[in-house]
Amino acid sequence: MAGKNEPASIAADADAVDFMPTRGSDPDKNGDAVDRVLAHATLEEKVGMMSGHGFFAALGEDDRVWGARPYRAGGGIDRLGIPPLLFTDGPRGVTRVGSTCFPCTMARGATFDADLEHRIGQAMGKEARAQGCSFSGAVCINLLRHPAWGRAQETYGEDPWHLGVMGAAMGTGIQAHNVIATVKHFALNSMENARFKVDVRADERSLHEVYLPHFKHCLDAGIASVMTAYNKVNGEYCGQNPFLLTQILREEWGFDGFVHSDWVRGVYKVDGAAAGLDIENPEPQIFGEKLVEAVRSGAIEESVVDRACRRILATQFRFAARPDPLPGYPSDLIANEEHRALALEAAEKCAVLLENDGTLPLSRTNIRRLAVLGRLAAIENTGDNGSSRVRPPYVVTPLAGLRDFLGIDAVVHGDEDDIEAAAATARSADAVLVVVGYTAKEEGEYIIGDIALGADRKPGDPAPRPSISDVPIGGDRVSLDLPPVQIDLIHAAKASGKPVIVVIVAGSAVMVERWREGVGAILMSFYAGMEGGTALARLLFGEVSPSGKLPFTVARDTDDYPFFDRDADTIDYGYWHGYSKFDRERLTPRYAFGDGLSYTRFSYHGLTARRGTDAIEVEVSVRNDGKWPADAVVQCYVCAPGVDAERPIKLLRAFDRVHLRPSQSAQVQFSVPLDSLRWRDDIAHRWRLERGTYRFGVGGSSNELVYTSLEV
Known part of the structure; x- marks a missing residue:
């Protein structure tokens, strides 16, 4: 059927033509194809490309489980044969049931292995294609300014160069299989609880030398899309910030891909389109009909819409025309043996040996009975429960990995629920391993029981049945110390007189000053993915030497870090942070950036x-x-x-x-x-x-x- 302002003859011609390029077609003809789409599309169809669609309905049908299906995240005109962008998040893996769960991004940052990260990106690209996705949000490169940031686990560390290299490796790996990658969150997003309101202030040098260069590095490498952040930068929300989206991204850097918002509350006014936002996700709450009306009234030039659609289409067509490296992407690629081996390799390479007095590696000959203490040793704990959550086919816990390695009778377990019993367990063993740290309850994306943030409900609608607790979980940490009961557990282990190894599970720096004395070895495993327990056993018993390096600085005193207020309305992001701040102020860290021991x-x-x-x-x-x-x-x-x-x-x-x-x-x-x-x-x-x-x-x-x- 013809659009309201479209001649019937053009609509009929359009109905007979599929404008989408095919694999291996001539990329030089893509520009002509884009022109033809824009010539045939109605204003409503073009504006429709500038929003996601169907997310709220899908969320309801899926019992509000994030990632249960690919999400329509912009693009697409069914009448003209243009498919939408089908989104999956990351960055631990494709956020679908059954996908490979790799170690969290911070853990992979500790590998300092860009080749490994590229191979993991390729694995994610294959699994995305096998699950019907064409658009990935797995590349998170926000700079870690303070270790209390709840989503620190989703990024690579505190150094801009390191972030850029690792992010580019991941993104180009994903795109090798013709899945469009987006780099997020642009920009200065490294607070969680206040992310929807905080105004982050930064001067020009700080912006360009500290908080933005890794984004440019990734875009220069060819990553094709940018996701904006929720927060404000210097007084304006990122999703409608012309300084960021036009002056820097387009005019200074020459970026020609498309820009889309983060999920829900990513833009607040239709002027965001003119500022440089091409797609509002996940639904047309601000764009859509409001943007159509703004164009019809003359408030927004139609050329703004055409410009956004041209960016979207040009990117889609470029990826659609490229030959695929594989003949097909069947479901047996998902969490296959190759990808599980890759997850194990990453888990082995990421572990950082912080201290060792000779206790490690353990000897299978000398360790006839190993005490494994801590609740975290026995639970599946691969990271937060937010948008990066992966539901793998299995998770090898530390306890399971060690029992598989040594035999079930050689490993005894106790936890912090009964310190006295745990202490007795320690005394009965030849060595003691204490697993401490955090879970999605203490750090991660701030989840308040409604991943749609109520945006899918009208006034008077009944509250939906949430898929997770209504009690808030995740968010920014309130302390950089371990929970007191875990510290008590470590002291109980030391009192046994047996060699003690502490394994830290966390997304960034953890203070060790209250318990490190008297511990034989400290190993940071991070959230180590589905093969983390297998890797831990191999590391502890010398099957492989620890080789990870800290991608952040661990202080002796929390006051040595930059100021952090997780409920701030306004905060200044200065030039000095991480190891550059420690160097300048002559502060001695407990563990420096890049630290990590070996055997x-x-x-x-x-x-x-x-x-x-x-x-x-x-x-x-x-x-x-x-x-x-x-x-x-x-x-x-x-x-x-x-x-x-x-x-x-x-x-x-x-x-x-x-x-x-x-x-x-x-x-x-x-x-x-x-x-x-x-x-x-x-x-x-x-x-x-x-x-x-x-x-x-x-x-x-x-x-x-x-x-x-x-x-x-």
């Missing part, structure tokens, strides 16, 4: 740096000086002259992993782009490269480096 020792020799045309070429020899085969995580930091403007004492600018046998050496090469050495001149509003002597430091941690100098 072997590595040494660094022959560091050189030379200037190339567009980059500094850095090379170093790394040697395994111990007796265990293991991975070295080699980190390269740059120290700028800091004369033209104050700069951080050092900044990470490259990293790599290399596997070395005992006594084996390897040459590791880095190419540090000259552009990555620039600083943002907030008077001239441009980037400047300071001339002078730069120092390049390479090593296995930010506080253990060998240096060389170079004139730039």
Whole structure:
């Protein structure tokens, strides 16, 4: 049927034509195809592309379980043969029942392994396709400014360069299988409880040098979409912020993909379309009929709608025309053996050995009976219960993994519900493992029992039956310490006189000052995914050496972190955070950024740096000086002259992993782009490269480096 303002002859022609490109078609013809769609589509159809549709109805049909099906998240004109974008979230895996559950993003950040992250992205891309999804929200790269942030587990860490490299690896991996990836949340989103109201203030240097460069890194790598954040930045909501969405994203960075809002309350006025928001998700609460009326009244130019649709269609058509790497995407790709092995590899590589007095690795010969203490050892605990939740076919808990490894009779369990009984269990064993940390109740996306936030109900409608408790869970942490009962459990284990290993399950930094003395070893496993228990057993007994490195700084005193108020209306995000703040203020962390022990020792020799045309070429020899085969995580930091403007004492600018046998050496090469050495001149509003002597430091941690100098 013809649209209200469309000639019947055009509508009839359109009904007879499928405008969607096919796999392997000529991409040069995509522009013509986009023009034809815009010429044939009605205003209502074009505006319809600028919103998600059907989410609230689907949520009701699925008993309000998030991720039960792909969600129509913008795009699509059925009459013209254009399918919608079908969305799945992440970033632990495809948020559908039965998907592979990988370790949380922060855990994968601790691997410092971009190749592994790319392979995990490809696995997610395959599983998304196998489950009918064409659009993924798995790439979260918001900078960890303070460890109390509830959704810290969804990002990679505190360093912008590290965030950009890992996020780009994930996104390009997903897109290798023609699933459009989106990078989120743009921008300055690192508070959870106040995310719908807080106004985050930041100056130009802080924005461009600290809080935005990782987004540009990902977009430059080819990630095709951007999801806006809920919060305000410098007085305006991100979803309708022309400074972010047009001035920076489009004009300065040259981004040509599409921008969409976060789910519910992502935009508040139709002017958001003119500001640069192309899609409102998940329903047309602000766009839709209101946007059609704004165009008809002249309040919004129709060219704004055409521009948004052109961005959406151009992106869709580009992915639709690309050949698929696989002949098909059947359901047996979901959580298959290859992907489960990948989850295990990630769980082994992410674990960070923070302290070890020789207690680890344990010996199967000497450990005839192992006490495993803590409620968290026996429960499935893969991360929060928000939009990133994955429902895998199984989860190997720490207790199950160790019983499978040692035999069920060799592992005894006790927990904090009965400290005296747990202490007796510890005394009966040869060694004690205490599993402590958090669950979705203490940290994660802030869930108040209604994932639609009431937006799907009209006044007077009865409250729906929620799929989760009405009692709020998750959100920003109220403390960086372990719960007191867990600290009591650790002290009870130490009192047994047996070797004690503490395993921390959390999404970011946990304070250790109240209990670390007298503990033989501390291992941070994070939320380690569906194979976490298997990986833990292999790590503890030396089947594989720990090799993870902290992607954040662990302080000795919580006051050393930047100010944090989880209920703030306004907050300043300054230039100094993470290891740059600790360096500047000469604060000694408990564990530095990049810290992490191994069962072997590595040494660094022959560091050189030379200037190339567009980059500094850095090379170093790394040697395994111990007796265990293991991975070295080699980190390269740059120290700028800091004369033209104050700069951080050092900044990470490259990293790599290399596997070395005992006594084996390897040459590791880095190419540090000259552009990555620039600083943002907030008077001239441009980037400047300071001339002078730069120092390049390479090593296995930010506080253990060998240096060389170079004139730039």
